[in-house]
Amino acid sequence: GENVEQHPSTLSVQEGDSAVIKCTYSDSASNYFPWYKQELGKRPQLIIDIRSNVGEKKDQRIAVTLNKTAKHFSLHITETQPEDSAVYFCAALTPNTGNQFYFGTGTSLTVIP
Amino acid sequence: DAGVTQSPTHLIKTRGQQVTLRCSPKSGHDTVSWYQQALGQGPQFIFQYYEEEERQRGNFPDRFSGHQFPNYSSELNVNALLLGDSALYLCASSRDPAYGYTFGSGTRLTVV
Numbered sequence: 582g583e584n585v586e587q588h589p590s591t592l593s594v595q596e597g598d599s600a601v602i603k604c605t606y607s608d609s610a611s612n613y614f615p616w617y618k619q620e621l622g623k624r625p626q627l628i629i630d631i632r633s634n635v636g637e638k639k640d641q642r643i644a645v646t647l648n649k650t651a652k653h654f655s656l657h658i659t660e661t662q663p664e665d666s667a668v669y670f671c672a673a674l675t676p677n678t679g680n681q682f683y684f685g686t687g688t689s690l691t692v693i694p
Numbered sequence: 695d696a697g698v699t700q701s702p703t704h705l706i707k708t709r710g711q712q713v714t715l716r717c718s719p720k721s722g723h724d725t726v727s728w729y730q731q732a733l734g735q736g737p738q739f740i741f742q743y744y745e746e747e748e749r750q751r752g753n754f755p756d757r758f759s760g761h762q763f764p765n766y767s768s769e770l771n772v773n774a775l776l777l778g779d780s781a782l783y784l785c786a787s788s789r790d791p792a793y794g795y796t797f798g799s800g801t802r803l804t805v806v
Contacts, residue, residue, distance in 0.1 A: 587736075613792060624698075624797040624799045625797045627795075630794060654770050672700050674792065682737075682739065684736035684737050684738070686735060686736045687734070687735070
């Protein structure tokens with residue numbers, strides 16, 4: 582099955598700086614890559630996603646890049662704010678296994694005011 | 695528009711007992727997946743239901759079973775609870791899994 586690895590596990594940045602979280606996947610058939618933000622005690626919330634036919638997608642301060650050849654994708658948050666502090670999960674959707682999501686282990690982001 | 699709703703929000707059970715968790719999908723969604731999220735970990739796929747049948751299953755023992763009803767709501771049952779079953783159980787629904795899921799707030803299960 583698919584294996585998604587996520588790095589780093591923890592990340593601290595100063596407010597206003599950028600944050601980058603990276604994920605790799607193993608199954609070349611994976612074709613959809615969402616990123617979720619989970620605040621303490623709350624549900625995962627989809628913040629941005631990208632499909633395998635696109636290399637980059639941006640939504641205001643958040644962007645995701647995908648390198649299909651290298652099988653990795655990254656989340657970029659610019660001009661970070663304290664409210665960006667949360668755990669971020671990447672995921673890969675694999676049609677070979679009935680469109681299951683495989684999640685990374687999460688990155689705990691802390692934005693220091 | 696109600697999103698995905700789960701009940702109960704918190705639950706404490708004793709080792710060996712059985713538990714049933716419930717999920718109502720977002721309006722218009724017919725596919726329901728269940729995930730187990732241990733503390734500090736990413737969600738792990740348990741199984742997926744579509745048209746009242748289990749369509750896919752993750753690497754979980756048979757103690758974990760489920761059901762989907764004609765109105766698309768779903769239940770997750772866990773028998774013979776172990777301490778290691780303590781986790782946040784998330785339900786996620788979709789109209790088409792290829793376009794992502796909407797997660798519920800989860801049920802926090804503690805087994806003592």
